[in-house]
Amino acid sequence: MIRFENVTKRYALTANPALDDVSLEIERGEFAFVVGKSGSGKSTLMRVALREQLASEGTVMVAGHDLAAMSSRQVPRLRREMGAVFQDFRLLPGKTVTQNVAFALQVIGKPRHVIRSLVPETLDMVGLADKGKRLPHELSGGEQQRVAIARAVVNKPQILLADEPTGNLDPATSLDIVHLLDRINRAGTTIVMATHDSAIVNAMRRRVIELHEGRVIRDVADGSYDPALTPDEARPDVADVTWEPEANEDIDPAAGYEGGA
Amino acid sequence: MRLGFLLGEIWTGLRRNLSMAISVILVTMVSVFLLGLGMLAQRQADTMKGYWYDRIQVSIYLCTDGAPQPNCNEQAVTDAQKDTIARQLKEMPEVDTVFEEDAQQAFDRFKEQFRNSPIADTVQVGDIPESFRVKLKDPTKFAVVSSQFEGAPGVASVQDQEKVLRKFFQIINGVTVFALGLAALMAVCAGLLMATTIRQAAFVRRREISIMRLVGASSWTIRMPFLIEMLIVAMVGVALAVLMLWGAIQVIFNLGVNQVALSQAWIGTSDVLVVAPWLFGGVALVALLTSLLTLRRYLRV
Numbered sequence: 236m237i238r239f240e241n242v243t244k245r246y247a248l249t250a251n252p253a254l255d256d257v258s259l260e261i262e263r264g265e266f267a268f269v270v271g272k273s274g275s276g277k278s279t280l281m282r283v284a285l286r287e288q289l290a291s292e293g294t295v296m297v298a299g300h301d302l303a304a305m306s307s308r309q310v311p312r313l314r315r316e317m318g319a320v321f322q323d324f325r326l327l328p329g330k331t332v333t334q335n336v337a338f339a340l341q342v343i344g345k346p347r348h349v350i351r352s353l354v355p356e357t358l359d360m361v362g363l364a365d366k367g368k369r370l371p372h373e374l375s376g377g378e379q380q381r382v383a384i385a386r387a388v389v390n391k392p393q394i395l396l397a398d399e400p401t402g403n404l405d406p407a408t409s410l411d412i413v414h415l416l417d418r419i420n421r422a423g424t425t426i427v428m429a430t431h432d433s434a435i436v437n438a439m440r441r442r443v444i445e446l447h448e449g450r451v452i453r454d455v456a457d458g459s460y461d462p463a464l465t466p467d468e469a470r471p472d473v474a475d476v477t478w479e480p481e482a483n484e485d486i487d488p489a490a491g492y493e494g495g496a
Numbered sequence: 497m498r499l500g501f502l503l504g505e506i507w508t509g510l511r512r513n514l515s516m517a518i519s520v521i522l523v524t525m526v527s528v529f530l531l532g533l534g535m536l537a538q539r540q541a542d543t544m545k546g547y548w549y550d551r552i553q554v555s556i557y558l559c560t561d562g563a564p565q566p567n568c569n570e571q572a573v574t575d576a577q578k579d580t581i582a583r584q585l586k587e588m589p590e591v592d593t594v595f596e597e598d599a600q601q602a603f604d605r606f607k608e609q610f611r612n613s614p615i616a617d618t619v620q621v622g623d624i625p626e627s628f629r630v631k632l633k634d635p636t637k638f639a640v641v642s643s644q645f646e647g648a649p650g651v652a653s654v655q656d657q658e659k660v661l662r663k664f665f666q667i668i669n670g671v672t673v674f675a676l677g678l679a680a681l682m683a684v685c686a687g688l689l690m691a692t693t694i695r696q697a698a699f700v701r702r703r704e705i706s707i708m709r710l711v712g713a714s715s716w717t718i719r720m721p722f723l724i725e726m727l728i729v730a731m732v733g734v735a736l737a738v739l740m741l742w743g744a745i746q747v748i749f750n751l752g753v754n755q756v757a758l759s760q761a762w763i764g765t766s767d768v769l770v771v772a773p774w775l776f777g778g779v780a781l782v783a784l785l786t787s788l789l790t791l792r793r794y795l796r797v
């Protein structure tokens with residue numbers, strides 16, 4: 236479903252590549268965590284998979300498309316086969332929950348009757364059937380992320396990319412969100428979730444791909460994640476890097492935790 | 497994308513960026529008004545040139561009964577005097593053609609020229625003097641003709657119409673150049689303002705745009721509301737400018753000039769209708785090109 240072959244991504248004016256010779260394959264229907272501390276390349280990997288950025292070297296195949304060979308005209312079609320959710324939810328503040336989810340279908344030209352049946356069905360699936368008329372600011376963080384997930388999956392994509400979807404949520408809510416993603420995965424959607432939340436990873440026991448300074452240092456099925464482990468311990472053949480404890484820089488304290496933290 | 501949704505997005509966009517929309521309308525209006533003024537002035541010049549083209553360049557007005565000019569002694573020109581003048585004219589090497597206009601022809605011409613004006617009703621045959629209308633081989637040789645016939649028996653006055661017209665055309669050309677020059681400056685302003693407006697609109701709607709991209713909206717879906725918004729705003733500006741042009745023509749020509757001036761060769765409100773489609777088309781083209789160029793740079797998928 237997603238295949239990276241020797242992918243390197245360099246940003247202009249930075250010495251070290253954000254992704255360094257990454258090769259990995261995620262099969263159809265899989266649920267994979269991409270873990271690593273801030274700056275390890277998780278978000279770049281997600282952006283490259285979404286074709287928001289092109290790899291500097293190597294081949295990226297997503298849902299059968301070679302992203303480098305793709306013309307910009309074809310990109311929308313690729314994105315319709317993928318859904319994406321982010322740490323900051325990215326909802327439209329002036330639109331209701333229903334309108335936010337419907338927006339994703341309206342802008343790709345879905346007919347009204349399809350929108351009318353898909354939107355309530357999806358809101359029901361994420362547990363927000365009774366909150367369709369609310370505005371995003373009237374919802375809790377966890378509920379907002381559910382709206383974002385509903386919007387990402389309403390068009391029934393094959394792949395769902397989640398970049399730190401629990402980064403702004405408290406641990407209990409985070410687990411709820413991951414259980415929701417798990418349910419979506421069991422219905423057949425391939426899910427790739429970037430996170431540095433070890434509690435979630437360890438609770439789920441799914442595939443774990445660990446990145447460090449743009450390299451894959453570990454890739455195990457039924458894996459766990461302990462950010463305190465050095466890469467040395469995580470994968471003994473990468474010994475020449477210094478490892479510092481997880482700093483949690485990704486979390487914006489101003490954005491607030493749900494539940495009165 | 498469904499039409500209702502598109503219209504909703506356009507309406508939201510215009511409302512959110514109202515002050516910019518209004519400034520684009522006003523700048524478009526002023527620039528198109530000036531452009532239209534230039535075009536109408538040019539049409540005026542063309543209309544008049546067409547009218548006067550091949551017409552007489554020098555008029556030798558003959559005395560009428562009771563003419564006020566001292567040379568006439570209040571006597572009408574005699575046939576003998578007319579013959580002399582005609583013969584002298586034909587012998588002059590500077591003269592190309594001579595046309596003799598009698599009182600009836602002069603009256604008819606006057607009526608025709610002033611058909612829109614109440615003055616025409618007060619004039620009778622004989623009020624407009626007979627004249628020789630002389631076309632010169634070289635219009636600058638007016639002085640030769642003038643000096644020979646000014647004060648000759650039976651001649652009331654000698655008039656170089658080309659001189660009068662030339663001044664008039666100079667004024668019209670001046671107006672045209674001035675209006676077109678200002679219009680060009682304003683067009684640059686309008687284009688830049690449109691580009692800025694689109695950039696700002698894109699910034700205001702960056703969330704929507706990023707989500708549209710994310711869920712796979714085509715680039716046309718993303719661009720269409722901006723394009724149509726800009727077209728609507730520009731067209732409102734042109735419509736206001738055309739209304740202003742119509743009003744200006746109405747006031748200047750239909751109500752003002754026809755009461756007092758000398759020629760029927762004036763443009764009217766119908767000329768505004770001829771110019772209007774060009775203005776609409778031209779501005780639509782500018783708005784589309786500006787929008788597309790700006791969107792290309794700011795709204796990559």
